[in-house]
Amino acid sequence: MLRQDKLGHTSLAAVKIISGLVKSHNYDVRPEVLNILLNLQIKEVEVKKDTEDIAPKQKFMSYKEKKKNLSRMQRKWRKAEEKLEKDLLEAEASENKEKKLKLYTETLNIVFLTFFRILKRAQKSVLLPAVLEGLAKFAHLINIEFFDDLLKVLYTLIDSGDLNYRESLHCVKTAFNILSGQGDVLNIDHLKFYTHLYKTLLKLHAVVNNDDILIALQCLEVMLAKLRKQVTQQRALSFLKQLSTLALHVLPDSCIGILSTNRGIMQTFPKTDILLDNESQGSSLYLPELDEPEYCNAQNTALWELYCLRRHYHPVVRIFAAHLCAGAPSEGSEGLRAELSHKSTVELFADYTINGMTFNPPISDTVCKKKVKARANEVKDDLNGLIQKHLEKVSSVQPDFASYFKAIST
Template sequence: MGKKQKQKVTLPPLLPPEVPEEEIEVSDEDVNFVTKNRAYAGFVSRLDTQSITKHVSRVANTKEDDLEALYEKRLRKKTLENEEKKGIEVDRVDALPVKTLDGKLYYKTVPKEAKKSEDSDKENENEGDKGVFKLNKAERRAKLKKKKKDEKKQGKELDQSEEDVPQNPQSDVLVEVKEDLTAAEVAEAKQLKIAELGTALLADPESNIKFLKELLSLCKDGDKSIEKAALLSSLVVFRDIIPGYRIRLPTEKEQEMNVSKGVKKTRYFEATLLSSYKAYLQRLITLQRLPEFNRVVVRCFCTLLDAHPHFNFSDNLISAVVRNLSSGDDVVRKHCSTTIQSLFKNEAKHGGEATVEAVQLIANLVKIYDCQLHPDSIDVFLALSFDEDLARKTADDDKAKRKKNKRGKNSDEQSRRAVSDNKRSKQELVSKTREEVNADFKAASLALDETEQRRMQARTLSAVFNTYFRVLKHTIQLDTIRSKINATSSVVPRGAHPLLSSCLKGVGMFAHLIDLDFMADLLKHLKILASGTNSGHSESPLTVSERLECCIVAFKVMRKNLDALNVDLQDFFIQLYNLILEYRPGRDQGQILAEALKIMLCDDRQHDMQRAGAFIKRLASSTLCFGSAESMAALVTVKNLLQKNVKCRYMLENDVGGVSGSIVKYHPYSSDPHLSGALASVLWELNLLSKHYHPTISTMASTISKMTTASNQVYMATVPPQQAYNELLLEKEQFNIKSDMKLHNKRKRGDHVLSGEDESSSLEVDEDGFLKKLSHHFTAVHDIAENEKLRRELDLATLSLQLHDEYKKRLKVKKEGSKLKKRKHL
């Protein structure tokens, strides 16, 4: 029990203040109390003062001088513990102070648990040792164990409190800022690393080729900006260090052979370059699926293919570029089409093999997507160039070889009889050596063999025309299917034929290379597309511009194969005659109309008089509703036809009334120009066109109307319709139409200028007066409408009043009748 009591007593009681006995004053009440109660106060005389002083001091065998210092030390320690229990002051940056009314600032505090350090523990132990009660070994061990348990409990409580207490947001922001700063520094370091590796590779590729793998490793970095920079830097490196030949890795036998250091270095360079190039292309293919890397990857593909189409893995590059020819991104599509066109034009870099591969891939792409691609996918065919004389030269060479072989056989038979066996063996050796030398020379020269060129050109042409014919066939089949589906409807929806226009341009460009066996079928399909008879409706699913292009292509095919073809193109003239009426400015393309007029009417030297007159009359009538550029192209065509057909000029004579013939009546809506009877009509449209707002058109119309059978001098006599159309389009941008409400546009006879100068009329517009007239007109119309409305309301009101009066009269009559009946009964 004594030990337990010693352990429980931890802190000594405070000593009373030291007061000298002389100053102590005892009251009378205290003295009376003690005298009355001596039995209760007798224990005081029996107290042991020495033991009391020992227990209070808890210090055995200490002197009075040391005792004062010991108490001061304990007091100082107690004040520190009290301050720790009260709390610690929060950092002034983390919390705002509170200002009291007296002007003092108080900062917030956070409670903090008192933790005893090892030094304080040692001091307590020393103090305990110095005290009266000393612990034995067993008690010390028990105390240490208890202390460890308490420390573990305090640690767990601190961890839980840290989890419960929310983190400081400002510290989180500081951590994020530090992370961003470190990330920026890391990114900058990686960019510097990319620049250093690229510079080292470009400076000495063979010695620093090992850095290429390290550069490619940065292409797989998690940061997108770093990956893009690494991809573009690798692109520049590969573009500059790739050799001008195709790398062939050595075989196992070649690797076992002893070679020099230079050969080993070159082999190591080629092997490392080829493996790195392959890894780079694989990385590009994987990144192409991501939309943010699409443009960068396509740029890398196009640049490598344009720079080195001869190098290894060029087939993969061509397929990747061809797949993006019909991309929805305009930048990607334009980049790919430009690359393919340069590939077709620069065949010296690859010898024509890449051209054949690209054309076949495009043909397969059109077949897979069923001709539903962007026009740029086959517009690249227009950049192809074919040698027209190659087939002729090869045919002549074959004939010459056959003749030489026949002559050679006869001469060999004669020489065999005359020459001995020794001479024969010498001639055979000489011929063999010549053949070997020629073969080596062809292999060393950059130029390809003519037979190889002919083979590649044949493969290219076959793929191109298969694509064109597939597009034409698909267009016809699609129109027939839609015509069956929409047979009940009155209007057939226009189908989408994205590749038809590009196909017709290509057929017209390469028409001289088409085999004659396919000409009849080609013209048949063009006739169907131009007429639109496959749809079964009056309105063709093709546009007017597409039908005009079919007519243009048919004439180009016929003229380029004029020696071998004898085809009647009357059906195409009929289609052009009808399409002029269907043309609408703004909806259809005027450039195609001008080209059709030039090829079909102006370039044709021989014209039937009935057909020429029909086209002259229809063009003159359509000019009244055309735009200025289309009108100019039509008038130039009319002028050309009148110059070539002198008898058609009688249509300009108003008093004669046209040319009388087998058809004396004019049919303006006839579909056949031979049955229109246009020669019996008069070109009265020129009189209206001479008053056109555009001075160039009015001048042209007036000069055509003054043509006679003797004179051929006409304004703009040698200008084709296409040039007239383009010139007036450019002139229209700067031309301002001036209108005049006053009649100042009276013209005198003979004022028309026959030279190439435009007429200038001084027209004035009174805008204020015009606005006043318009306002007066609209106010008058508004007043009239209001008056009519009020009159209708007045009529309804009067009618309702009349009905009400009649109703009242009838009620009065009924009441009077009822009163009379009552009187009679009474």
């Protein structure tokens, strides 16, 4: 119902009912109740403008004043036109854009009010994951007045240590979405979120939380696309090395997404190609166990992981690894083909997912038969060669035995 609502009336009514239900049960409901709100199709809300910045407009006549100056026939035509416009709007199931934005704004205000109440009153509730996921999705629509308080709450949640991987990643994603939008004008220390994302990366793995890597990739995409001016050279080197290490421990879909992110880092920060050199770039040592990306001396290591990934069993992983080993060129023999280079990390993760428990890309039967036939011919040639060697040795001693082997080979 929420996905198909184009006007906003149904969404507003549903959100009011859900908010009242959660409040009446003292925020003790199942997480699925709040997960419904993730299906809201809201991408734009009403933005408040300062009345002082708006130039004084010319005073126009009101509708009643205009009506007094119109003749009887003109009023009749005006009434017919208004009725026709109303009928057309109803027939097309469309509404005035301003009215729709007001509905969306009111809907999101109720949603955020519910989320903020849960964050302040029930931080250890089972609803927290759903709240953090909702904030991460709609963070770019939050009013700038709430940014400071919301970031303080996110700081507190991260410092508490009570969050699992997915919840902490949603905190980082919410903070990045805020800082990449209207929040860039605020004087906010964002280093803690970068540090938390950096040390959380190696806690991800291929067993349980492979899907959580998608959230980390979304955070990194915002970091590289919208917050690249806040990323220092040292921080870029640290994330590039950390992601390369993580790529050795995850499934192929995650590995492809990570290597695509590494490609973005190397193209956004060209000086990161020093990690392709095996000689040390400084006097200190790389400290992989350090949680601070600014001080782990990543410039003194090398991306040896790419050498291993060039021998990966997945063909697309091998292509990306060879591409990165060449310095991630945008064209030439080592450049990526269009269907790989023009897609984002999230799209590549979805394209090569193995949730269906099948190898992606699929292996065609024709290729398998050709490989089996070629391998059988190789075995046959090796066997014939081995028999020929035995024939040469035996023929000099026992001719009859040689004829027997010859008959077998035939």
